[in-house]
Structure formats: C-alpha cells, structure tokens
Amino acid sequence: METLLVITNCPDEESANTIALAAVEAKLAACVNILPRVQSVYRWQGKVESASEIPLFFKSTTASYPALETCIRERHPYALPEIIALPLSQGLPAYLNWVAEETIQ
Numbered sequence: 001m002e003t004l005l006v007i008t009n010c011p012d013e014e015s016a017n018t019i020a021l022a023a024v025e026a027k028l029a030a031c032v033n034i035l036p037r038v039q040s041v042y043r044w045q046g047k048v049e050s051a052s053e054i055p056l057f058f059k060s061t062t063a064s065y066p067a068l069e070t071c072i073r074e075r076h077p078y079a080l081p082e083i084i085a086l087p088l089s090q091g092l093p094a095y096l097n098w099v100a101e102e103t104i105q
Contacts, residue, residue, distance in 0.1 A: 001105070002062040003088040003096045008072055008081055009040060009053035016054045019075045028068040029058040030102035060085075064103040 006029070010016040013034075020032035035055040042049055060068050065085055072083055088096070 001100055003091065003099050004058075004060050004062060004065060004085045005088055006058040006060050006065065006068060006072075006083065006085045008056050008058075008076065008083050009038075010056060011051065011053060011077060013054060015075070015077050016056055019072055020056055020058075022075060023058060023060075023068060023071050026067070026071060027102065027104045028064045028071050029060045030099040031059045033057040059099045061100055061103050061105075062087075063105055067104070 008019070010019065016034050020029075020034055023029040023032055033056065035057065037052050037054055040051050040053050042051075058068060069083055072081065
C-alpha cells in the first residue's frame with residue numbers, strides 16, 4: 001500500500017481544525033499537520049487574488065484517499081478546494097507502517 005501526503009489549504013483555523021479532526025477520527029489520515037498561515041497568490045475567475053490560508057498536510061494511504069477526499073470536500077468552505085496527493089516513495093519504514101496501521105484499509 002502506498003503512503004500519501006495529501007495537502008489542502010483552509011481560510012481559517014476553525015475549518016482547518018474541523019477537517020483535521022474529522023479525518024483522524026474517521027481513520028482517513030494517521031496524522032494531520034496544521035501549519036502556520038501562508039500567503040497564497042492565485043488566479044480565480046479571471047482575476048489575480050491573494051489570500052491568507054492555513055495549509056494542512058495529511059499522512060494517509062492510497063486505499064484511504066477516496067474517502068479522505070470526500071471528507072475534506074464535505075467540510076471545506078471553498079467552492080473549489082485545493083486537494084492534491086503526493087506519493088511518498090521513501091520514508092522511515094516504521095513511520096510508513098504506522099500510517100498504514102492508523103488508516104482504514
């Protein structure tokens with residue numbers, strides 16, 4: 001089973017905490033890091049925008065990804081949230097095993 005790093009950004013602490021807690025409680029992610037605010041610059045509906053956002057890093061697996069994506073989308077306040085998944089090709093084997101054990105199979 002492949003381990004993933006799933007990333008999204010939230011507009012505020014409340015939505016970040018709600019999404020992180022829901023994902024871990026449902027065993028869709030073994031861990032979620034809620035990072036300090038970052039400034040994002042992006043194009044949205046033909047205009048360049050700038051917003052302060054809170055990044056979330058989910059440690060999950062390919063088996064859990066579809067349900068994790070649904071969990072994020074159902075709770076995310078954005079019409080089109082960034083949800084991307086990066087495969088982790090290397091890592092401490094014990095840690096990667098822990099991620100697999102703490103997520104649904």
